[in-house]
Amino acid sequence: MARDDVKTGYKLIGTRPNRPDGLDKVTGRARYGADFSLPGMLHAAVVRSPHAHARIVKIDASKALALDGVKAVVTRADLPTGLTGEELNLQDNTLAGEKALYDGHAVAAVAATSALLAQDAARLIEVEYEVLPHVTDVDAAMAPGAPVIREGVADYSVPEGMNGNVARYMEFGHGDVDAGFAAADIVREQTYKTEATHQGYIEPHACVAQMGEDGRGEMWVCTQGHWYIRRMCASVLGIEAAGLRVTPSEIGGGFGGKTTIFMEPLPLALSKKAGGRPVKLVMSRSEVLRATGPTASASMDVKLGMKTDGTITAGQVFFRMQGGAFPGMSPIGEALPCAFACYDIPALKHEAVEVIANRPKAAAYRAPGSPMAAFAVESLVDEMCRELKLDPIAVRLKNGAKNGSKSSYGPVYNVIGLQETLEAAKAHPNYAIPLGPNQGRGVASGFWFNHGGETSVSLAVGEDGTATVMIGTPDIGGSRASIGLMVAECLGIPYEDVRVNVVETGALGVNEPTHGSRATFASGKAAVESARQAIAEMCRRAAADWGIDAEAVEWKDGAAHPAGPNAGKHPPMTIGEIGSKMGSTGGPISGHHEVTAGGYGASFGTHVVDVEVDPETGRTTVLRYLVVQDAGTAIHPAYVEGQYQGGAAQGIGWALNEEYVYGTDGRLQNPIFLDYRIPVASDLPMIDTVIVEVPNPGHPYGVRGVGETGITPPLPAIASAIAGATGARIRSLPCSPPKVLAAIKAKG
Amino acid sequence: MAKVHLWASLRRFADGQEVVEVEAATVGQMLDALEKAHPGLGPAIKAGLSVAVDGEVIANNRAAPVAAQSEVYLLQRLKGG
Numbered sequence: 001m002a003r004d005d006v007k008t009g010y011k012l013i014g015t016r017p018n019r020p021d022g023l024d025k026v027t028g029r030a031r032y033g034a035d036f037s038l039p040g041m042l043h044a045a046v047v048r049s050p051h052a053h054a055r056i057v058k059i060d061a062s063k064a065l066a067l068d069g070v071k072a073v074v075t076r077a078d079l080p081t082g083l084t085g086e087e088l089n090l091q092d093n094t095l096a097g098e099k100a101l102y103d104g105h106a107v108a109a110v111a112a113t114s115a116l117l118a119q120d121a122a123r124l125i126e127v128e129y130e131v132l133p134h135v136t137d138v139d140a141a142m143a144p145g146a147p148v149i150r151e152g153v154a155d156y157s158v159p160e161g162m163n164g165n166v167a168r169y170m171e172f173g174h175g176d177v178d179a180g181f182a183a184a185d186i187v188r189e190q191t192y193k194t195e196a197t198h199q200g201y202i203e204p205h206a207c208v209a210q211m212g213e214d215g216r217g218e219m220w221v222c223t224q225g226h227w228y229i230r231r232m233c234a235s236v237l238g239i240e241a242a243g244l245r246v247t248p249s250e251i252g253g254g255f256g257g258k259t260t261i262f263m264e265p266l267p268l269a270l271s272k273k274a275g276g277r278p279v280k281l282v283m284s285r286s287e288v289l290r291a292t293g294p295t296a297s298a299s300m301d302v303k304l305g306m307k308t309d310g311t312i313t314a315g316q317v318f319f320r321m322q323g324g325a326f327p328g329m330s331p332i333g334e335a336l337p338c339a340f341a342c343y344d345i346p347a348l349k350h351e352a353v354e355v356i357a358n359r360p361k362a363a364a365y366r367a368p369g370s371p372m373a374a375f376a377v378e379s380l381v382d383e384m385c386r387e388l389k390l391d392p393i394a395v396r397l398k399n400g401a402k403n404g405s406k407s408s409y410g411p412v413y414n415v416i417g418l419q420e421t422l423e424a425a426k427a428h429p430n431y432a433i434p435l436g437p438n439q440g441r442g443v444a445s446g447f448w449f450n451h452g453g454e455t456s457v458s459l460a461v462g463e464d465g466t467a468t469v470m471i472g473t474p475d476i477g478g479s480r481a482s483i484g485l486m487v488a489e490c491l492g493i494p495y496e497d498v499r500v501n502v503v504e505t506g507a508l509g510v511n512e513p514t515h516g517s518r519a520t521f522a523s524g525k526a527a528v529e530s531a532r533q534a535i536a537e538m539c540r541r542a543a544a545d546w547g548i549d550a551e552a553v554e555w556k557d558g559a560a561h562p563a564g565p566n567a568g569k570h571p572p573m574t575i576g577e578i579g580s581k582m583g584s585t586g587g588p589i590s591g592h593h594e595v596t597a598g599g600y601g602a603s604f605g606t607h608v609v610d611v612e613v614d615p616e617t618g619r620t621t622v623l624r625y626l627v628v629q630d631a632g633t634a635i636h637p638a639y640v641e642g643q644y645q646g647g648a649a650q651g652i653g654w655a656l657n658e659e660y661v662y663g664t665d666g667r668l669q670n671p672i673f674l675d676y677r678i679p680v681a682s683d684l685p686m687i688d689t690v691i692v693e694v695p696n697p698g699h700p701y702g703v704r705g706v707g708e709t710g711i712t713p714p715l716p717a718i719a720s721a722i723a724g725a726t727g728a729r730i731r732s733l734p735c736s737p738p739k740v741l742a743a744i745k746a747k748g
Numbered sequence: 749m750a751k752v753h754l755w756a757s758l759r760r761f762a763d764g765q766e767v768v769e770v771e772a773a774t775v776g777q778m779l780d781a782l783e784k785a786h787p788g789l790g791p792a793i794k795a796g797l798s799v800a801v802d803g804e805v806i807a808n809n810r811a812a813p814v815a816a817q818s819e820v821y822l823l824q825r826l827k828g829g
Contacts, residue, residue: 255829331827368827409823411803411804451807515827596812
């Protein structure tokens, strides 16, 4: 249900023009990371550890280098030393140092004249390992006697005496929790677990890179953030950032997993060693699953107090999250503030530890930490609603955060739309459909902070009155169309007269990646400011032509108009007329804006799902699914709906099927999509959407980011629907058929 | 004086205080004043923080204004997908 029929006063915002990248994508013309090629290009392959934890005793590449066509091999010995902190972590993950820390950890890389030859050469690189004890499960890593996989990972926050695998500790809260529990009619406490899942982007990591002996180079890469790629590669390789020019390709999904580097420094290092010949490196799906960032796995204790009328009196959580073998990667800093963000509860205590384990270095994944936290808290809220026979939406309306509520993590909310999403969900026809045998309904709400961040945008007016916008945030989910609409609305010209290009690192100031649901918000805000600058300049040009003050000129409908009592009578001067003679009226007309964007509004959503569970097999079928989320203002409603549906689809996969399965040997057992089961179209119904619009006062058109919140509610909503269908509560994701069947049988 | 709220596990670096009052016109000045008054907070500040000023979360903008009566919360650095 989009708001296409609502009168907003906008001419273009809220419409659904064709997607600017649509034709390229459906015809195959769009150029993704692996589509780039250069003359003389070499191909790279990576040698990866088959052990979860092992000391690297020796690497012998002599047999590989003896092959005709093999041009270079790099190991950690080729990288600079002396790095610290996250830069050292990035380098350690790019190529293992003294130890391989997880199954799939890169140990060496080779470049050759063909991809097959490079793979053959990689097999000839001999690595001698001393296998060490490993641990992959978060609770096992916290257990007494667990192998401490890296000494000295604890930062300033970890109190004395904690387990040696704890890297970070966090605690906050407000109110008197003990008094809150004492005031409750029922107090319940449960433990919930989620497995690591992968972002599951369809396009594997891929890049072509070239670097000469002088340390200057160029890269074409599939990424969410090419300035991050530049900075991180420069750090890992010890080169100047300005010496590396990075151009982003079209991107086949990222979801947070392409906001960092994994293998990108390797082709640069290989190219330098191979005399500056360009090198292409494309990861296989298996490499993607084994060695690029999944999200964290989590083990979470939750305690809630509730009165019989549904009032929540107190809440408490203790989260344990592992983000791989590198500190700083598990999202406890996000999960804890998200845990109770949908509620206004007088007494809360949050506590979490980050744990390291022999798994790949986790990366961000769509609202990092929030889905796990929601699974724990929203599941227990649902359990208590069922116990007290309370309507789950009514309980959320009663306890839900509103404008002016003190958030669970401290600050007071300004203008938010949670209550509106709950009301819309309650009023939706899906919520009233009668359920049949073996069917159940689940409800959950979710939250994400959203983000602004470093942003630089330029706009140039063309000689024909069109406009070109240069942005630095790769378009993952429709930001080119949305930014084009906002610029066209501001300039008063047709949408088709605006072209938005994602440009390389040399063309703009530093931009943060497309992450945190920020691209349409922040690049859009900067693009509108750029357009306003161009409008001011065009008004000056018209004023000069008319011989009046610039203040006596106003801009509307794509033209300068005289305004005010002393402006005189002049026919409007269109952007096309101004553009056609700009060379003789003062030169090019452009606008530019750079900012660390603030004013992003928090995002809330509420989901309702109906499922049917086969009592013979435990298989869950999603019958219908409803996403209600506040978009602030939906610039291009089709893309907003796409984000809602995509988030829900990923969340459903996480809830029902997806999981990293490690063997007792510490090796990943399911590193292909046949065994790591993401949802496909035939698994899902059409996902219904309702766009709630509570405009964000921090954006000229009221935009809130919409990309992340949608993945948060499905985990608890699905588990609660299964509980409704079967009477069996699954507290450890995924709700796979064997697990659901076992729970049904255990219930008796 | 702006009131800066510390998350619980930071309080041991600030003599157990939950709220520290500092004279500052910007986020950068506020962080500098905090570290000067309580050097034990230095590692947390250097590790990177998000700051919420009057309800708005500011990731890393040291130039963002802080008013005399502002309510400021320190948060762990937030990442997004």
